[in-house]
Amino acid sequence: MLNQIKTRRSIRKYIDRSVEEEKILQLIESARLAPSGSNSQPWHFIIVKSELNRQKLSNVSHNQKWMLSAPVFIVCVADIRSRIKDGDNLSIDENSPHPELKQIIRDTTIAIDHMVIEAENLGLGTCWVAWFTQEEIRPILNIPSDKYVVSIITVGYSDEMPKARPRKKLDEIIHHESW
Numbered sequence: 001m002l003n004q005i006k007t008r009r010s011i012r013k014y015i016d017r018s019v020e021e022e023k024i025l026q027l028i029e030s031a032r033l034a035p036s037g038s039n040s041q042p043w044h045f046i047i048v049k050s051e052l053n054r055q056k057l058s059n060v061s062h063n064q065k066w067m068l069s070a071p072v073f074i075v076c077v078a079d080i081r082s083r084i085k086d087g088d089n090l091s092i093d094e095n096s097p098h099p100e101l102k103q104i105i106r107d108t109t110i111a112i113d114h115m116v117i118e119a120e121n122l123g124l125g126t127c128w129v130a131w132f133t134q135e136e137i138r139p140i141l142n143i144p145s146d147k148y149v150v151s152i153i154t155v156g157y158s159d160e161m162p163k164a165r166p167r168k169k170l171d172e173i174i175h176h177e178s179w
């Protein structure tokens with residue numbers, strides 16, 4: 001496992017090859033099995049392959065054109081209804097004060113990381129994209145206002161071998177017994 005974690009890179013250039021359906025499902029399966037607070041499982045995943053929708057998603061992600069070389073986008077959505085059952089007209093965005101928003105983003109992020117590591121295991125490249133606003137991204141895929149888009153994960157076969165980006169050293173992040 002540590003080997004795959006070590007070799008994973010954010011991939012921003014993909015070859016012209018589609019991704020097998022069973023591999024996409026295996027990614028979502030790895031996400032489905034993630035842990036979550038109170039086992040609330042707030043995550044949903046929208047598989048996007050159409051050129052038009054990928055174009056629109058790239059546009060609202062600050063026009064990151066490189067995204068379009070990926071044949072599949074997995075749009076990862078956190079549902080606050082996993083924690084707040086009552087109330088019509090519940091609407092959340094980046095500025096919402098609901099403490100549950102942090103919880104659903106936390107839990108969905110765990111599931112997304114499962115997916116990203118499993119992609120490495122399957123020989124697929126991925127990249128996180130989270131540079132968009134809820135207001136702009138939601139209408140593209142008809143996502144209701146009580147759901148929060150955590151990230152787009154681009155998926156495909158890599159056409160680059162980026163060098164490892166720097167990480168802090170272990171002794172910069174480990175504390176013993178107390179802070």
Ligand SMILES: Cc1cc2nc3c(=O)[nH]c(=O)nc-3n(C[C@H](O)[C@H](O)[C@H](O)COP(=O)(O)O)c2cc1C
Pocket residue numbers: 008009010011012061064127128129130131162164165
């Ligand atoms: C929450 C999040 C958002 C990110 N958003 C973007 C993005 O919008 N565009 C991009 O090119 N990379 C994005 N990245 C990728 C990071 O730049 C990358 O993970 C970091 O530089 C470390 O490189 P590595 O993933 O190759 O180890 C994002 C990563 C995370 C975790």
